[in-house]
Amino acid sequence: MADNQSAEWRAVCEKFRLAHELSEIESKKDPENNPFRSKYKARDLLKEIHCSLKKNQIEEEGEFDNGADNVSESSQTVDAGEPGNGYGKAYAGDSPAGLRVARLAVVQYHLGVNHIETEELSAGEEHLMTCMKLIDKCTTTRENVSLFIQARNQLGILWAGRDEIEKAQGFLEIAESMYLLYMKEDGQPPLDLQDFFVPEGEELSQQEKTRRFEMAYTHTLYYLAQVYKNLQQYERAGQYCHSTLQRQLEYKHFVPLEWAINAATLSQYYITKTRYMEARHCLAAASVIATLAGEIPSEAAAKESEAEFEKREELLQKRAEIARCWIKYCLNLLQDAKKLLEDNVGELDSDRQEELKRARRNEEEEKEKGRKSAILFGSSDTFDSICSLEEKVSSMLPLDFEEARGIFLVGQGYVAQAKEYFEMDGHVTDHIEILQDHSALFKVLAFFEEDLERRCKMHKRRVDMLEPICKDLNAQYYLLICRQLQFELAETYYEMMDLKLAVADKQDQPDVHTIKKFNLLCSSSTKYYQMFLDSVRSPEGKFPQKLEDDLLRPVLVAKFRVARLQSKLISSNPASQLENLSLSLESYKFVVQYCEENPEAKNAVETELELSVEMASLLPLKINRIKSTMASSN
Structure with a gap:
């Protein structure tokens, strides 16, 4: 079989070609009830090739020292470490015996991949480890560097699939270092695995060899990106992902x-x-x-063809x-x-704004280049x-x-x-998330707007897009989303109320229309905060004695703001004033009492708690003054 032009060798090459075609092309057509049919046929051909190589080896040289079939020993003795021989020595493949070893290793590699693809992971690992043991006897040269890297890639994938991430990392990082060292010391297009089983004169072109080798390394980087992500090394994961994407475009793969x-x-x-x-x-x-x-x-074409x-x-x-x-x-x-x-206080700092503008003019353009x-x-x-x-x-x-x-x-x-x-019909959650992002875009744009009336209109746009959804959504099926929308609508009306209050403060005496508008905003905000708070109650209508962590701050903030809104309502009727202030006091006391009974809650609402304590002591005085006024007028 040493003669690369012999009929026997051509038959082996044809079997290898057929095995590749079965595995990569025909397998995609396999029926659902026999999904690995072509893979099994490919495996049989690979085993025949392996037997031919071993038979020829025995005939020409006698039994090979350490035997390629000693799988159990291979599994125990080979790890992710560097091969022992390094660079600069003669490649074993320069001799017929060395070439046979390399070919045996290639067959073992393909058998390993075949078993993995048919979900026989242990058998796949054994074949790959046998491949590793065979090639670890050779130096890393252009004849076998691609096999070195691809075998380690496969073992990296295998161990990552078993959640042995650090073991996977070891194989893949060695594959990476092999590539870098080879490119530094040689850099010529290496043999592809296919080149070991083609008749003389039918080898891949230098360009194709380069492309395949570079893509094997690209796979190494891709798998390392996943490994680093699993190890929570996000910076490295991002770098490797970026490099992978660059190389995929560069090599058009x-x-x-x-x-x-x-x-x-x-x-x-x-x-x-x-x-x-x-x-x-x-x-x-x-x-x-x-x-x-x-x-x-087009829609018409989509209706006619699946x-x-x-x-x-x-x-x-x-x-x-x-x-x-x-x-x-x-x-x-x-x-x-x-x-x-x-x-x-959450407003635009004009001094900071000018400072940043000056700094950007001096630095940003050069930095970007x-x-x-x-x-x-x-x-x-x-x-x-x-x-x-x-x-x-x-x-x-x-x-x-x-x-x-x-x-x-x-x-x-x-x-x-x-x-x-992502339409509402069929994509409810996605559609609402997009609307929430749209609302958030308006909210942050309003921060940059100096005109208070225009700011208020931007928040009104938020209300217009979210309110109809909130009214129509079934809280039984979408409780979390309903709570999010209720809270956001409450906050939006609250911001509009503050803006109207700021506008009113600039006027000598607010007119009836302004007062009516202001009260409507207060009531709307209160309504949605109350809807949110009611959603926390039990089916029997009871408020929880202890709030869950994810609800703690939102609930206490909602109570605090309801208290403030009720105290801000404008009324010329003392009885209405008294009722509003009493309700406000009740909400402030709730925040104070809850934090007294649950001291761990204090850190979540420090500012709100401080103001609630202050208002809980001041409001009774104001309430008493109104009561006194009402009594004297009667």
Whole structure:
């Protein structure tokens, strides 16, 4: 079999080709009741190849010293460590015996993968460990470096699937170091596993060898990204994920929608780290690459063909998911700017604003140029489109209303896009989450608006989009969402009340219309806070003696604000004043009493508790004065 032109060798190569075709192509057509039919046929062919190699080995050289079949010993003695021989020595494959060992190792590798794919993990591990033992007797050269890396990749996946993350990490990090060292010391296109079983003259091209080798390393980086994520090493996981995506584009080895979703998901990690330039680049690339999946079939075409219907659904859904990631980008960019610019009472600090504007003029442009070169995605045919999309939205924190409005409008555009797929009918939770994000965009934009009346109108837009949903939603099935909407509507009316109060304070004497509007806002806010508080009661109507952790602050804040709202109601009728103040006092006392009985609650509502204690002592005086006035007038 040493003769690569012999009929016997050509028969072996043909079996290897058929095994590959069965495993990679025919297996996709296997019936549901026999899903591994082609995999089993491929396995039989691989075993025949293995027997031919062993027979030839025995005939030409006698029994091989340590035997490739000593699986149990292999499993015990091989680990994720470095191979012992290193670089710079002669490759065992330079001899016929060494070449046979390498071929045996390749067959063992494919048998290992075959068993894993047919859910026979222990057998798969044994074959892979046998492969490892065989190749660990050789140096890492261009003849076997690809096999070294791919075997360790597979073992890394195997152990990660068993939740042995650190063991997986060991195999994968060695695979990574092998690649880096090989590229440093040699760098030529290495043999692919397929090259061990092709007739002379039919080897892969140098370009194809390079592509396959680089993709094996890309898989190493991809699996390491998952490992580091599981180990909660999120910074490293993000770096490896980014590198994986870059390499997939570079070597044109990706599925457009899958790549796009992975890039969009990575953007959300960058957002948590306030790395908005990187997040924007990921999202722009995701949007552009998603278009490579093709045009969205029309509704008419989708009705006529199941395949077209499925394609339409997938494209619409994935693009809507990317749009949602864009919404989060815009929202978080605005919210982080708000945190940076607000003073201790939550208003825009103009001195801080000017200071940041001066600093940005001096630093930001150079900073962006330096960072951008390291993160770029794309090739010549997509790069311009990605850059063009990036230019439509800033990656810098907005420092005034015009800058904030530009980001808001981009976010609002993606809200409309996301809602096209995530409609209320069929996607209740997703649709409402998108509406809540839209509401949050208006809320943070209002922070940058100096005109109080225009601010109030922005909050009114929030009410208009959330109130109908809140009224129609069944609390029995969507309790958590109902509570969120009730609390947000209460807060929104509360903010509008404060704005109207600020406007009224500028007037000498509020007119009847202003007073009526103010009271209506107070009542609306109180109504929704009360709906939220009532949702916490038991079916018998009893309020819990001890609040759950996730409800503690919201409930006490709601009680505090109800108290304030009731005390703010404007009335010329002393009896109504007395009733409002009495109800207010009752709510303040609730906050104080609950914190006295549950001291651990004090940290959750420090400011509200301090004011509640103060008001609980002051309101009785005010109530008594009104009572005295009423008594004397009678």
